[in-house]
Amino acid sequence: MEAAVTDEELKDLDKEVRKLKRIASEWAGKLHDLVEERLPAAWREIPEISQGTLEACQAWDAANTRLQAAQKG
Numbered sequence: 001m002e003a004a005v006t007d008e009e010l011k012d013l014d015k016e017v018r019k020l021k022r023i024a025s026e027w028a029g030k031l032h033d034l035v036e037e038r039l040p041a042a043w044r045e046i047p048e049i050s051q052g053t054l055e056a057c058q059a060w061d062a063a064n065t066r067l068q069a070a071q072k073g
Helices: 007-038 042-070
Strands: none
Touching: 007 042
8 A cells, every 4th residue: 555645745746747738738739830830841750749749748647647646545
């Protein structure tokens, strides 16, 4: 059984989730701009931008899952 999360740890985790959400949103904006403004000419950018977006969203999801579990705990 896991130890209870302190208020300070919960605040830190919430801060991390908010930061990762901002980063994921920035990557999503890059992907949106690519699709709306630069394709098809910038097609070579698709792998890098989509991979960055995927990784940022996965990092946010993992942190958000930890936060939700800590809030229930």
